[in-house]
Amino acid sequence: MALEYIPFNRPYATGKEHGYIQDALDSRYVSGDGRFTKLCHQWIERRTGCARALLTHSCTSALDIAAMLLDLKSGDEVIMPSFTFVSTANAFVLRGAVPVFVDIREDTLNLDERQIEAAITPRTRAIAPVHYAGVGCEMDTIVAIARRHNLRIVEDAAQGIMASYKGSALGAIGDLGSFSFHETKNIMSGEGGCLLVNAPEFAQRAEIMREKGTDRGRFFRGEVDKYTWQDIGSSYLPSDITAAFLWAQLDQAEYITGERLAIWDRYHAMLAPLEQRGLLRRPIVPADCGHNGHLYYVLLPQDADRNAVLKKLREAEIQAVFHYVPLHSAPAGMQYGRAHGDLARTIDLSARLIRLPFWIGLPEQHQQRVCETLGAILGR
Missing domain, CATH: 3.90.1150.10 (Aspartate Aminotransferase, domain 1)
Structure with missing residues (x-):
């Protein structure tokens, strides 16, 4: 008898995805920041305690925005593990920064916090810890190092939703964080991600960058009478159809x-x-x-x-x-x-x-x- 094939991954559906997508279609509003996007934002903010959650096309997109928010200059350095996905480095390289790769721990395969300080130079601007397999890095030590050297922390928590370090949600400990909702992740929408803004001073600018560099969000909230080009940015909003799919997953x-x-x-x-x-x-x-x-x-x-x-x-x-x-x-x-x-x-x-x-x-x-x-x- 032939053996049954056992695949590495099989995306999970809760059964509510089709219904929520139909709700989005029936609402006649299916572009970004619709009803389901808002539900997802509220859930993530409530669950993690971040100051602001912003859905994106991918975790890569969330990291891209995070790198823009840091105002990195050519030659600036960002400390990170080499054992990570390319997006962790690419986000900063696109801003002209240099990834400085530090070794990992034997036990968790996470960034070795004991080697970070020796890798800091006058050009260092940030640390990008990656929570491998949804297991948290030693964030108390990393936060203490960042404070001593006036560095920002961007958490790559692509694999970290619903995981924690000493009771704090992964992605919501540093200045900025990111989740992935790729089909290989626990909670998924096919493709998708989220930027977690934990330092409140970044919140308004992050919203602008995510909306093509405009203050469109403020316009729809009635805070300005028209929206205009305010800053650098790009189009990072997923459609509300994607958010409807994601809401079915977050709900479960x-x-x-x-x-x-x-x-x-x-x-x-x-x-x-x-x-x-x-x-x-x-x-x-x-x-x-x-x-x-x-x-x-x-x-x-x-x-x-x-x-x-x-x-x-x-x-x-x-x-x-x-x-x-x-x-x-x-x-x-x-x-x-x-x-x-x-x-x-x-x-x-x-x-x-x-x-x-x-x-x-x-x-x-x-x-x-x-x-x-x-x-x-x-x-x-």
Whole structure:
């Protein structure tokens, strides 16, 4: 009998998406900042405590606005991990800034806060921590460093919705934050994102930049009698159809997160024997971090051939995948950024990481098969 294929991801729908999209269509207002956009903004502001939430086309767009708000000049530097998606760096490179790549921690794979201060120069303007897998960076230390050196913090919380650090929502701790609602994320709208404005002084300018550099928002609120070009900006508003889809997901965020955490916990229990045998390392979540079950990864032994392991999993009809190629080793990373130190952990850990199939509805027997197959491959 042929084995059933187990995909890496399967986007989840709550069942309310079609109805809300129809509501948006019936309202005859489907462009940006309609009723559903406002509902999403209110939910995110209430849930995270940010001063202002602004939906965008993507997390990339949210980071782009954040970088514009910092008024970066050519040659300014922004400290970040190399182990992240390209958008973290691109947002600042587009403003003429230089990404300074710092190594990651052994346990969480997050930016190593102990190495930040040594990477600061007179050109440093900001720190961009990335909360990998929905597990928070050591934000108390990062905030303290930023205050000592008068730096801004832009949180890349693309994977961090419904996750927290010491009770504070990820994305709402630094000056600015960002969420992703890409189809691979816990809460999704196909494509989509959100800028979280936590420093109130950025709120009005962020709204203007998001609206093509105009004060259109103030006009619709009756605060000005016409709207005009006020600042740099671009068109970052998603349609209210996208927001309607997202609202169906946000409305079920507690359920979605609970289901993902249950899947994460099952993997964690099933893989404990393999870790005890030294065949892999499971994820580590610090006690003061409330994670959201965004993904489940394992780290292979240093002598393992990751490509061979992935190939054998594919042959067993299991789609597991690697993750980021470190940015400092990429052609654009070498051209536009610089590495602080040898980034030995980034190089080592990124080369050993495998992400396992993970989606709401993933049957427990599928998880068991994934773990048994992985154990058989690594135990040979």
